[in-house]
Amino acid sequence: MAKSPQDLVRQEILGIQAYHVSDSGGMVKLDAMENPYRLPPEMQSELGALLARVEINRYPDPTGRELREQLRQKMRVPDGMEVLLGNGSDDLIQMITLALAKPAAVVMYPDPTFVMYKLNAILCGMKPVGVQSNPDFTLDTKAFLAAIREHNPALVFIAYPNNPTGALFEERDIEEIIRAANGLVVLDEAYHAFAQKSFMSRLAEFPNLVVMRTVSKLGLAGIRLGYLAGAPAWLQEFNKVRQAYNVNVLTQAAASYVLGKLDVLEAQAARIRGERKSLGDGLSALPGVTVYPTAANFFLARVPDGPRSFASLKSQGVLVRSFHGAHPMLSNCLRITVGTPDENRVLLSAMREAL
Numbered sequence: 001m002a003k004s005p006q007d008l009v010r011q012e013i014l015g016i017q018a019y020h021v022s023d024s025g026g027m028v029k030l031d032a033m034e035n036p037y038r039l040p041p042e043m044q045s046e047l048g049a050l051l052a053r054v055e056i057n058r059y060p061d062p063t064g065r066e067l068r069e070q071l072r073q074k075m076r077v078p079d080g081m082e083v084l085l086g087n088g089s090d091d092l093i094q095m096i097t098l099a100l101a102k103p104a105a106v107v108m109y110p111d112p113t114f115v116m117y118k119l120n121a122i123l124c125g126m127k128p129v130g131v132q133s134n135p136d137f138t139l140d141t142k143a144f145l146a147a148i149r150e151h152n153p154a155l156v157f158i159a160y161p162n163n164p165t166g167a168l169f170e171e172r173d174i175e176e177i178i179r180a181a182n183g184l185v186v187l188d189e190a191y192h193a194f195a196q197k198s199f200m201s202r203l204a205e206f207p208n209l210v211v212m213r214t215v216s217k218l219g220l221a222g223i224r225l226g227y228l229a230g231a232p233a234w235l236q237e238f239n240k241v242r243q244a245y246n247v248n249v250l251t252q253a254a255a256s257y258v259l260g261k262l263d264v265l266e267a268q269a270a271r272i273r274g275e276r277k278s279l280g281d282g283l284s285a286l287p288g289v290t291v292y293p294t295a296a297n298f299f300l301a302r303v304p305d306g307p308r309s310f311a312s313l314k315s316q317g318v319l320v321r322s323f324h325g326a327h328p329m330l331s332n333c334l335r336i337t338v339g340t341p342d343e344n345r346v347l348l349s350a351m352r353e354a355l
Helices: 041-052 065-074 088-099 115-123 141-151 171-180 200-205 216-223 232-241 249-259 262-284 306-315 341-354
Strands: 082-086 106-111 127-132 155-159 184-188 209-214 226-230 298-302 333-337
Touching: 041 249, 065 082, 065 226, 065 249, 082 088, 082 232, 088 115, 088 155, 088 184, 088 209, 088 226, 088 232, 106 115, 106 141, 115 127, 127 141, 141 171, 155 171, 171 184, 200 209, 200 226, 216 249, 216 262, 226 232, 249 262, 262 298, 262 341, 306 333, 306 341
Parallel strands: 106 127, 106 155, 155 184, 184 209
Antiparallel strands: 082 226, 209 226, 298 333
16 A cells, blocks of 8 residues: 555654745735835846846856856955855755754754744754743843753854844854854844844854855845855855755846846845834834834834734735744734835834724
8 A cells, every 4th residue: 555645754844834925915015024126127127138138948057156256246255255055045044954964963043033944954854952032032142152052053043133033133142152152153144234234254253154145135035046155164065965056047147137236226225224213113103012123124013912913914905924823932923024115104004903
C-alpha cells in the first residue's frame, strides 16, 4: 500500500503551518511593509523598454557579478567584503541556516521577531531558541547574553530594526552580543532606509558578523532581491548551498536599472519617514490604542480587541496584519504599514470605526 504524506513527511514539518499571505485584492494594502509609491512614469517606460531587450531565453549570470559590484558601490560595502545575492532575504536566510545546520546546532534570536528565523531553523533540523524581549519590546540584553553562554548558538539572527515590533535595539547592546557570540551573527537590516542606522561600515571590525538586506522595502518588493555582505570566508561557504541561477535575468536587469537612479527610491523613503510621524501621532490619539516606538516603515499597535478591529478594518477595505495569537506578547496587536497620506487618512478613519 502506498504511504501517505503523513507517513513520509518529517514530523516537524507536519507540525507547522505554511507562511500565510492574505488576499489583498481591492484593499488599501497596509499589511506587508511595502513602499506605497510606484516608480515615476518616465522610469516605468525606460524600465519596460530595458526588460523587453533582456534575453529571457538564456540563463542569468549565476552569481550576478555586475549587480553585486553595483550593490557594493551604492550600498557602501567596505573593501575586502564580498556580496552574495538571494531571491529575497528569505533565500539568504535559508542558505545561511542550511550551511550551519550541524546536528544539535542552535539558532538564537530575540522573541518576538521575524518568523522565518525560527521556521528555517526547524526546516534545517536546528534547534530554535528565542529569548523573550522586555515588555516594551526592547532587547533584554542580560537575558540574551546569558542564553548565549548557555546554548552557545552557531547562528544568531537579529533584525535591526525588529519586525514586527519596529524596535531599533541599542547599538552598544548589538556590539556586546556580537562579541559574546562564538557563532555567526546575522544583522537583518531590511529597514535600514527608514532606521538610518547600519553596521555595514563596521563589518571588518567583527569577523563573525554579516549584514543582510533587501531592496523590497525600498520599493522593489516585486522583483525579489536580497543581498548579504560579509567576509569572503563566510560567503564562499554560503554560495555552495545557493540554488543555481537563483536570481533571474529580469530581476538582475530591473535592480541594476533602478539602482542607477537610487536617489528616486531614497526620496520616497524620506517621504515615508516624514509620513511615519503623522501616522504615529494619529494612531496614538485613538482611544485605547498603544503605539510602540518604531524605526521602520510600520507601527505595532495594541488595541482593546485585536481580532474585532482586524475584521472591522478588513470589512472597510483596509488590510493590516494581525499578530493576535502569534505570540503571547503580541496579543491584540496589529502591524500597520506607513502608506501614502491618503491611505493613512483612510486607515485612521477606519480605525476609529473599528474601535
